[in-house]
Amino acid sequence: MAFVVGINVAVGLRLVGVAPKIPLQRIINFYPLHWYCTIAILVSGLALLAAYPAKALTNPVFYLKLTALIIGLGLSRYFQIKLQKEHSPTELNKLKLLGILSLFLWIVTITSGRFLAYTHNTLLASRFY
């Protein structure tokens, strides 16, 4: 997870204007590693979900994390495709806003993920029967 979020943090920081000398067309070369790590978090996430389905599925915070994660990953794919070519200042402003949105979504993903452990009210579905 640290590598998925970390690489998005690097791209996001660049888009909002930190280290402006980093060429955008080059920083996206970290994305292949990002997608390998995404597979790892999806597999481990599904294993955790399979182990305690009721714990996650009955907790609204889980859906918040899932939504932020899916939109965040969608933005990653968008950046990977979009940043391959040069951009006009108008397009760069739009990308900057998307960079801020991406950073925000990863903060929501991490925070909601951590709060999952403290907000569930059901551990096992067997509680219901």
Added chain:
Amino acid sequence: MLELLLNFSQSTGIYWFMNSPWGWPIAESIHFLGLCLLIGTVGVFDLRMLGMANGLSYAALHKLVPCGVVGYLMNVTTGAMFLTTSPDQYLFNPAFQTKLFFMLIAGLNMLLFYFTTAAAVKNSPAIATLPGRARAIAAISLLCWCGVIVCGRLITYFRPPYHWCFWC
């Protein structure tokens, strides 16, 4: 030692905050965000030194590292909050001890990098492959931070007194 840490936590209000309903998860979230900031800057720079994203300027990418320092300070601050609030759960915890060991190695490795290699790396052309020493430093740094993450995650499963390790 335990009393000293606990007294610090209680006298500064950290203990009260951490034992409030959302204190611990808030501190944990900040801890994780700091770690992602560290991996996204220092970790990405290490990957670059290892040869990933060829053609990306070393000097330009190094400009992200100050953000990693901010992430590290977030980690140290929240880490100190965990430690001082429940010192007995950390000081005798083999996962925490191993985490500190990895942090020590990462710190020494960073000093070695800045005293011996950083200037040459930052002046290297973007397409250059770095010498073995620089790549070894990057690999050690990445391995140490991965070790820190794994051991950090294991802390909760090795809480005293119910644990086993080689030196316990």
